Amino acid sequence: MTMNRRHLLFLGTVLTVSVLTVGIASRNGLATPTDTPANALAPPESFATIADPAARSAAYFTELGKVLTSPRCTNCHPATDRPRQGDARRLHQPPVYRGVDGMGLASLRCSNCHGGANFDPAGMPGHPAWHLAPAEMAWEGRTVAQICEQIKDPARNGGRSLQDLIEHIGDDTLVGWAWHPGPGRMPAPGTQAEAKALVIAWVESGAACP
Ligand code: HEC
Numbered sequence: 056m057t058m059n060r061r062h063l064l065f066l067g068t069v070l071t072v073s074v075l076t077v078g079i080a081s082r083n084g085l086a087t088p089t090d091t092p093a094n095a096l097a098p099p100e101s102f103a104t105i106a107d108p109a110a111r112s113a114a115y116f117t118e119l120g121k122v123l124t125s126p127r128c129t130n131c132h133p134a135t136d137r138p139r140q141g142d143a144r145r146l147h148q149p150p151v152y153r154g155v156d157g158m159g160l161a162s163l164r165c166s167n168c169h170g171g172a173n174f175d176p177a178g179m180p181g182h183p184a185w186h187l188a189p190a191e192m193a194w195e196g197r198t199v200a201q202i203c204e205q206i207k208d209p210a211r212n213g214g215r216s217l218q219d220l221i222e223h224i225g226d227d228t229l230v231g232w233a234w235h236p237g238p239g240r241m242p243a244p245g246t247q248a249e250a251k252a253l254v255i256a257w258v259e260s261g262a263a264c265p
């Protein structure tokens with residue numbers, strides 16, 4: 056236990072230091088999206104040097120793509136009827152299936168095992184609305200450009216407007232789970248607030264795709 060806590064404190068320090076470093080670098084105009092580490096998100100300001108609005112818009116989305124293609128999102132937006140687990144994205148064990156409402160077959164519902172919140176002693180993720188995204192919202196195995204086209208297509212995004220997307224990615228608590236996945240899972244890059252800032256910047260610049 057003590058070891059774990061020390062380890063976490065150490066990790067916390069490393070993260071704080073790297074966040075501060077990125078912050079300082081970007082204030083000096085040094086950080087560009089390309090030198091942002093894989094587990095962090097570049098702020099919209101760091102794209103200011105891209106003069107062409109469509110290119111800048113596409114660049115915001117490419118940065119957001121680090122989140123969308125992370126296992127925390129794609130495990131629940133799979134290409135088949137089965138969710139995936141862990142950072143290695145292995146097929147869910149035991150086998151469970153989407154079912155008509157995304158909450159599993161009648162015989163084995165997600166809520167039989169997934170509770171209203173994470174249960175850390177068992178490494179068990181949880182949320183009151185834990186269920187699988189519908190098939191038309193599959194992102195697994197797709198490129199960031201393909202996800203961009205489908206995420207803004209109301210026929211494939213649950214009838215959402217661009218404004219709805221800002222709120223869904225920026226404020227939805229099931230999406231927010233991806234940044235608080237419990238021990239043993241890499242959180243989605245950056246924070247939900249930073250992801251929201253990128254979606255806003257993308258929408259305001261014309262929602263262009265890479
Ligand atoms: C029989 C119990 C059980 C049922 C039913 C179940 N799960 Fe799980 N699920 C687990 C366990 C245990 C884990 C954690 C194991 C792990 O990640 O290694 C898990 C992990 C997951 C993860 C991994 C999250 C991540 O990013 O690592 C996803 C996604 C998931 N379940 C989705 C679902 C969905 C959707 C349903 C319903 C269709 C469902 N599960 C039904 C037991 C279950």
Ligand code: HEC
Binds near residue numbers: 128187205213220223
């Ligand atoms: C526990 C499973 C789960 C996880 C984890 C999850 N989603 Fe989803 N997602 C869903 C479900 C279910 C829907 C459909 C909800 C609806 O339409 O009301 C959905 C729909 C969406 C939509 C709208 C449809 C679309 O594809 O355009 C977006 C955007 C989205 N999720 C973003 C994310 C992001 C970003 C992450 C990771 C940071 C994420 N989701 C993680 C289950 C999940």
